[in-house]
Amino acid sequence: MNETVFAPWDDPDAVPLIKIENVIKRFGDFTAIDDVSIDIFPREFFALLGPSGCGKTTLMRMLAGFESPSQGRISLDGADMAGVAPNQRPVNMMFQSYALFPHLSVWDNIAFGLRRDGLDRDRVAARVDEMLKLVQLERFARRKPHQISGGQRQRVALARSLAKAPKLLLLDEPLGALDKKLRQETQFELMDIQERTGTTFVIVTHDQEEAMTVASRVAVMDAGQLVQVDTPQRIYEQPNSVYVADFIGDVNLIEGRVTKGGDDVELGWGDNDARLFGPAGGHLAEGDAATFAIRPEKIAISREKPEAKNRVQGKILDIGYLGNLSTYHVEMPDGTVVKCEVGNRSRVSRRDFTWDDEVWLSWSDTAGLVLPS
Amino acid sequence: MRRALPVATGGGSAPAPPGYFDQEEGGDRVKRVFTAVPYVWLLVLFLVPFGIVLKISVSDYAISIPPYAPTLDLAGGWSAIREYFAALDFENYVFLTEDDLYWKAYLSSLKIAFVSTVLTLIVGYPIAYGMARAPEAWRPALMMLVILPFWTSFLIRVYAWIGILANEGFLNQVLVGLGVVDSPLAIINTPVAVYIGIVYTYLPFMILPIYASLDRMDPSLLEAAEDLGCSRTTAFWKITVPLSRPGVIAGCFLVFIPAVGEVVIPYLLGGSDTLMIGKVLWEEFFSNRDWPVASAVATILLLILIIPIVLFQRHQQAQREAGQ
Numbered sequence: 001m002n003e004t005v006f007a008p009w010d011d012p013d014a015v016p017l018i019k020i021e022n023v024i025k026r027f028g029d030f031t032a033i034d035d036v037s038i039d040i041f042p043r044e045f046f047a048l049l050g051p052s053g054c055g056k057t058t059l060m061r062m063l064a065g066f067e068s069p070s071q072g073r074i075s076l077d078g079a080d081m082a083g084v085a086p087n088q089r090p091v092n093m094m095f096q097s098y099a100l101f102p103h104l105s106v107w108d109n110i111a112f113g114l115r116r117d118g119l120d121r122d123r124v125a126a127r128v129d130e131m132l133k134l135v136q137l138e139r140f141a142r143r144k145p146h147q148i149s150g151g152q153r154q155r156v157a158l159a160r161s162l163a164k165a166p167k168l169l170l171l172d173e174p175l176g177a178l179d180k181k182l183r184q185e186t187q188f189e190l191m192d193i194q195e196r197t198g199t200t201f202v203i204v205t206h207d208q209e210e211a212m213t214v215a216s217r218v219a220v221m222d223a224g225q226l227v228q229v230d231t232p233q234r235i236y237e238q239p240n241s242v243y244v245a246d247f248i249g250d251v252n253l254i255e256g257r258v259t260k261g262g263d264d265v266e267l268g269w270g271d272n273d274a275r276l277f278g279p280a281g282g283h284l285a286e287g288d289a290a291t292f293a294i295r296p297e298k299i300a301i302s303r304e305k306p307e308a309k310n311r312v313q314g315k316i317l318d319i320g321y322l323g324n325l326s327t328y329h330v331e332m333p334d335g336t337v338v339k340c341e342v343g344n345r346s347r348v349s350r351r352d353f354t355w356d357d358e359v360w361l362s363w364s365d366t367a368g369l370v371l372p373s
Numbered sequence: 374m375r376r377a378l379p380v381a382t383g384g385g386s387a388p389a390p391p392g393y394f395d396q397e398e399g400g401d402r403v404k405r406v407f408t409a410v411p412y413v414w415l416l417v418l419f420l421v422p423f424g425i426v427l428k429i430s431v432s433d434y435a436i437s438i439p440p441y442a443p444t445l446d447l448a449g450g451w452s453a454i455r456e457y458f459a460a461l462d463f464e465n466y467v468f469l470t471e472d473d474l475y476w477k478a479y480l481s482s483l484k485i486a487f488v489s490t491v492l493t494l495i496v497g498y499p500i501a502y503g504m505a506r507a508p509e510a511w512r513p514a515l516m517m518l519v520i521l522p523f524w525t526s527f528l529i530r531v532y533a534w535i536g537i538l539a540n541e542g543f544l545n546q547v548l549v550g551l552g553v554v555d556s557p558l559a560i561i562n563t564p565v566a567v568y569i570g571i572v573y574t575y576l577p578f579m580i581l582p583i584y585a586s587l588d589r590m591d592p593s594l595l596e597a598a599e600d601l602g603c604s605r606t607t608a609f610w611k612i613t614v615p616l617s618r619p620g621v622i623a624g625c626f627l628v629f630i631p632a633v634g635e636v637v638i639p640y641l642l643g644g645s646d647t648l649m650i651g652k653v654l655w656e657e658f659f660s661n662r663d664w665p666v667a668s669a670v671a672t673i674l675l676l677i678l679i680i681p682i683v684l685f686q687r688h689q690q691a692q693r694e695a696g697q
Contacts (some may be wrong), residue, residue: 066596086599103615113601114613146695164601172385 007042007231009217015078016067017042017200018063018168023072025058025224031070032058045194045201047215049208051247053222056204060170063202064093077167087116092166096173098157098316100145101328106156107132107141113164134193151182158190160192162197171203175210187213208248212236220244240281242371245293252299252338254292255373261285265370267292269332277309278368294368299340299361301328301353314338316357328353330361399427401614423675431461431472465669474653475670479677482650485564486632489571493628494621496572497579501620502613505587516584519577531570531641537564538642562644575631577638579624586620587613613672626685634674639693650674 008014016039026034032055038047061067062074065086081089092113100109108305110131114124126142131330132138135155140148147155154174161169175183191214194201205211211218212232219229220243228240239245242253254276256269260282267276269292276292284290300306305313312332320327328340340361353359435442443460446453469475504515522530524646537543538561545557560566590613598608636651644647650670 063602086596087602087604093597093600095593095597097591097593099591099593101597101612103592103618116602160601176598216525228561 006043006216009039010045014041016040017044017075017077018074018202020059021058021060021075023069023071023074025055025062025067026070030241032224033062035072036224036226037072038219038226038229040200040202041199043198045156045191045203045214045216047211047218048202048204048221049211049218049247050206050221051169052206054120054221056206056221057172059221060093060172060202060204063168064091064170065089089169090167092161092164092168093170093172094157094174096176098145098153098177100153100156101291102145102162105142105144106148107135109145109156110163114159121143127163131163134162134196135159150177154178154186158193162193162199165360167262168200169203173205174203176205178205181315183210184213184371190214198309210250220247222247224308238281239293239371242291242373245369245371250296250339250341252292252294252296254294254336254338255294256290258286258288258370261288264365265290268372270332270336273313276368277365279366279369281369281371284370284372289373291371291373292368293340294370295324296327296339296341296365297343298367299338299363301330301340301342302360302362303352303357304360306360306362309365310368311362312357313340313360313361316353316355316359318351319355328359329361377450385640407465412470426668426671428461430465430672431463432665433460433464434663434665435464439664440662445567465665467672468666469673474648475650475673478648478650478653479673481648482633482635483677485647485649486629486635487569489568489575489632490625490629492568493572493575493579494625497576497624498583500576501580501583501587501617504584505590518677519584522577527574531574531637534566534570534573534642535561538569550585561642562646564643565647566642566644567639567647570642571628571632571635573626574638578627582623582627583617584598585619586617590616619688622688623685623692626681626688630678630681630685633678 004042008016018038018040020036020038020040023033023036024031034055036055036059048059050056058067062069063081065081065084065088068082076089076091098372101112104112107128110128111124114127117125128141129138132141135151135158137159138157140152140156145153148156153175161171173188173275175186178186187210190201194214198355202213204212212235215232217229218225218232218235220235222243228235228244228320230238235244236248239248247254252268256276258265259268259275260266261280263280265278265280265284267278267290268274269276278292278294281293284305294310300308305311314330314332316328317331317337318329320329323344325341325343328342330338330340332338338361397424426504429441432443433443443456444458449456500519504512504519507515535542539545540557540559542561544560545554548554551555560569576676594612594616595608598612599605605613634651634654635649636655639647639649639652640655641653654667654670657663657670661667
C-alpha cells in the first residue's frame with residue numbers, strides 16, 4: 001500500500017490550526033520576538049528549538065495567552081486570539097516545573113480542569129480514569145505529587161494537560177528534569193500519546209536531539225527570529241545557514257572562497273589551493289566567502305589515497321572511543337581540525353589508526369553543503 | 374566497654390594511636406552534654422519556676438514575707454516536713470470556682486484572643502500576600518518594615534496608642550477636624566482599643582509565617598490553574614489559600630496563645646471595662662498581694678493554654694514531616 005506521508009505543510013490546500021502572522025513582542029527596549037510567522041497544522045508535533053533566550057518560551061507563552069503580542073496576529077482554528085484570556089483558550093500547557101498542585105492528589109490534579117468546566121461527577125471520573133490509563137498511573141491515583149517519582153510527575157502533568165482534550169497542547173521543556181535514559185524512553189511515549197490522541201503538540205526545547213526525535217517539523221530560532229522551519233531530516237541534511245548546521249548535531253565547518261558558483265560549488269580553501277566540491281545551500285557566486293559544512297559521520301578515513309571527489313590529508317590529533325563509534329580529530333596542514341566518525345561495526349577489530357598517523361579523509365561531492373558565510 | 378590499652382609509642386606501626394578509644398568515648402560524652410543542654414535549660418527556667426508557682430497555689434495567704442504559708446523548714450526534721458505537706462490544699466482552686474469573676478475573665482480572655490486572632494488574620498493576610506507579590510528587590514525592605522517595630526520597646530509602643538486613641542488623641546482630632554464625626558469617639562478604655570492594640574502588636578507574628586508559605590509557592594501553579602480554566606479569583610481560592618494554610622495556622626497560634634494571657638494591652642488600653650485574665654492575675658499579685666490565688670489563676674491559665682500549644686506543636690511537626 002502506498003500510504004500518504006503526513007506532510008500538510010507541503011499541501012497548499014491544508015488549513016493551518018495556528019497561524020502566527022508577523023508577530024513582534026517587545027519587553028521595554030528588548031525585542032524578544034522579531035517578526036515571526038509560522039503555520040502549524042492539525043495533528044502536527046511541532047518543535048520550537050533554540051538556545052536559552054532565543055524567544056521560544058515567549059512565543060509559547062503567547063500561544064497560551066500569558067503574554068500578548070506587541071504587534072501581529074495569532075489565530076487558532078480561524079479565530080483571532082487577541083484579548084482571549086488563558087482560561088478561555090482551547091489550549092493547555094504542560095509546564096517545565098510540571099506545576100502540579102501539591103495539596104491535591106494525582107487524581108484531583110487531573111480532574112482540576114474538568115471540574116472547572118462544570119462537568120458532572122461521573123464524566124469527570126470517567127475522563128480522569130481514561131487519562132490515568134493513558135499514562136499508566138492508575139495505581140498512583142491517590143498519591144500526592146511529592147509521593148511519586150520525577151518521571152511519574154511528568155506523566156501526571158501530561159495527563160492533566162490532556163484531560164480537557166485541548167486543540168493544542170503546549171509543552172515547555174517537558175523532559176528537561178528527567179535523566180537521560182528516562183528522557184529517551186519518554187520521548188517515544190510522548191510521540192505515541194500524541195499519535196493516539198491526535199492532539200496538535202507544540203514543544204519548546206533547547207535539546208536538539210529531543211526536537212529531532214519527537215517533532216514532525218522543527219523551527220530553529222535565534223535571537224527572536226526564525227532561522228529555519230523544516231522537517232528534522234531537512235534541518236539536518238539541508239540546513240539553510242551555518243547557524244542551523246552548527247546548532248543541530250556535529251558538523252565540520254571549513255571556511256573558504258567560492259572559485260566556481262552555481263548549483264554545484266567549487267570552494268577553494270587552505271594555503272595550497274585545495275578544492276572542495278558540494279551542492280550550494282544558498283545563492284553563491286565566484287569570489288563569495290563561504291563555509292563548507294560536512295557531518296563527521298559522512299567522512300571516510302583511510303591510509304591510502306582514496307578515489308573520491310573530496311579528499312584531504314592530515315594527521316590524527318585525537319581519537320575518541322565512544323563504544324558505538326570512534327571519533328578521529330584530524331589536523332590539516334593549515335591547522336584546521338576535521339572531525340570524522342566511524343561506526344564500530346564489529347566487536348573485535350584491530351585499531352587501524354593511531355595518533356600522529358598521516359591519513360586521508362574523503363567524502364562524495366553530495367555529502368556536504370556549501371553555505372554562505 | 375573497651376578500655377584503651379597502653380600502647381608503646383614510637384614503636385613503628387602501632388595498631389591504634391594511643392588514646393584512640395578514649396577519644397571516641399570523649400566524643401560521645403560531648404554529644405551527650407550537648408543534648409542535655411536544652412533539657413537542663415527547660416528544667417531550670419521552666420519546670421522549677423512552675424513547680425514553685427504550683428506550690429504557692431496550694432499554700433495559704435499569710436501576712437508575712439513571703440506572703441504565703443507554710444514555708445518548708447528543713448531544720449525541723451521529718452515531722453516538720455510532714456506538717457508542711459499536711460498544710461497544702463486546693464482551697465484556692467475551689468475559690469476560683471466560687472467567685473464568678475475568674476471564669477468570666479477566662480472566657481472573656483479566650484473570646485478577646487479569638488476575635489483578635491481573626492482580625493489579625495484579616496489584616497495580616499493581604500499584607501503578606503502583597504509582600505509575596507512585590508518585586509523581588511522590594512521584599513527585604515518590606516520585611517524590614519514589618520520587623521522594625523520590634524526595635525522599640527513594646528511598652529512604649531502601647532503607650533503611644535493611648536496618645537492616638539484617647540478622646541483628645543490624634544485619631545479623634547483628625548476625624549473631628551475632617552468632619553467625619555461630630556464628637557470624639559470613645560475608643561480608649563473599651564474592648565475596641567484592646568483589639569486594636571493586640572492586632573497592632575501581634576501583626577508581625579501573623580504576617581511572617583503567611584509570607585513564608587506564600588513566598589515558597591511556585592508562581593507557575595497559578596498560571597497552571599488559569600490554563601486549566603480558572604479565573605484569577607478561583608485560582609486564589611483553589612490554589613493560593615490552601616497552599617498558605619500552614620502559614621495561616623502557624624500565624625493564628627502565634628497570635629492566639631500569647632493574646633490569651635496578655636496583660637499590658639488590656640491594662641493600658643482596655644480600662645476597667647475590659648476583663649482579661651492577665652489583668653486579673655496582675656491585680657491578684659500586685660494589688661491584693663494574694664500570691665496563692667494568683668498562682669492558682671496562673672496554673673489554670675497554663676492548663677488552658679496547653680491545649681492550643683500541643684495542637685500547634687503537632688501542626689508544626691506534621692508540616693516538618695510533609696516537607697521532607
